[in-house]
Amino acid sequence: MKALTFNRYGKAPGIGFTDVPVPTLRSDELLVQIHAAGLNPIDNLIPTGMFKPVLHFQLPATLGSDLAGVVVEVGSGVTRFKPGDEVFASIFDLGTGSIAEFAAVPERAAALKPANLDFVQAASIPMVGLTSWQALKERVHLREGQKVFIPAGSGGIGTFAIQLAKFLGAQVGTTTSTGNVERVRRLGADEVVDYKNQAFEKALRDYDAVIGTVRGDALEKSIGILKPGGQIVSLIGPLDAAFARARRLNFVLKWVFGLMSRKFMRLAKKQGVAYSFLFVRPDGTQLAEIGELLTAERIQPVIDNVFSFEQAKEALNYLAQGHSKGKVVVTIR
Incomplete structure (x- = not known):
């Protein structure tokens, strides 16, 4: 099958199309023929090696995390899906990618595609949907009447x-x-x-939570807009020791991540606010709940641009410019 892969880490990762074997299924996996793949900023960061200590790929590795498509085969242990089902999923952090003709998707990561969405719309959802869900519902426990600051509102996560x-x-x-x-x-x-x-730090006050989505000094400035007891959940770092412990990383990485976040943690503590780093995880159950909101049109997909499979490398370059208003999607089939 055809897939967009990278061959090495660094400034010249060798991104291009490669013929790779169709995945062999494990008992708990679905073989999905991919119709569309949603792109995310981390798809451009992975080949640089930035996340090499925590994300493990066998090179050459297929790029992409989000997908929507049709189940063509199921493993012997799969009980919730059958061939012909239309599904969407994030396979981020599972050692494989979605900018390809087929992907093996663990049953636990998949959900039925909302019937009112086409494949492009569905493929735009998984990572931004799960990241938002895990940040706002699991980490912040956002309640009615609270105030949350979500910078870069026109971007993929923000929308x-x-x-x-x-x-x-x-x-x-x-x-x-x-x-x-x-x-x-x-x-x-x-x-x-x-x-x-x-400047947002001069205009906003008395917030309960901040979702960190913008690199640079914006995260540090956001401390000042929070109430005492507020929370910062960062999606862009700095990585912290709690993240290293949750990933069961070695002592050296725990020390390094603790050092990376020490200054920021000290500033947050001084202002009486809590800081944590969030690394999204695939979760089909949560994705199904998000699907219900999409079916009810309580939330709508926001698509910036759609590229053909042959233009997938150009799509990644377009996303890297940082000007997209919503999601960028590649149509595979």
């Missing part, structure tokens, strides 16, 4: 997380550029800061 936070009854603050202010307001944002004209 989904704003909608989920509003569904949970929260007030949402965000940042975006001038041309996207009304776009994020339509998604439900209550306080919108045009970062080209105003």
Whole structure:
């Protein structure tokens, strides 16, 4: 089968199309013929080697994490799916990729595709949906009436997380550029800061939680907008010792990650707020619950651009520019 792979880590990872074997199924897996693959920023970071200590691939490795497609075969232990089922899933952190004609998907990672979504829309959801769900519901335990700051509101995570936070009854603050202010307001944002004209740390106050989505000094500045007892859940680092322990990493990596986050943890503690790093995990049960919200149209997919399979490398380059308004998707079939 055809797949978009990288051959090595570093500045010249050798990204290109390769003929690779169709996956051989384990007893708990589905063989999915992929119709569309959603792209995420981490798809561009993995080949650089940034996550090599925690994400393990056998090279050459297939890129991509999100997919939507049709089940063509099931393992002997699969009970919830059958050939012909239309599914969507994230296979992030499972040592394989989704920008390919087929993928082996663990049953625990898959959910039935919402019938009201096409494959492109469904493929745009898994990672941003699960990340938002795990950050807002599991980590923050966001409640009705609380205030959450979700910067970069017009991006892939932002467009989904704003909608989920509003569904949970929260007030949402965000940042975006001038041309996207009304776009994020339509998604439900209550306080919108045009970062080209105003600093968010001067405009926002008394927030209960921050979801860190923007690299640079934005995370440090966000400490000042939180109430005492507030929480910062970062999706972009710094990695912390708790993450290393949860991954059962060796002592050296625990020490390194603890050192990386020490300064920020000290600043957060001084202001009376808590910090944690979140690494999304595949979860078909959660994805099915997200699917119910999509079916009920409580949350809607936001697609920026769609590329053909042959244009997959160009799609990754487009995403890397950082200007997408919603999700970038590659159609495979």
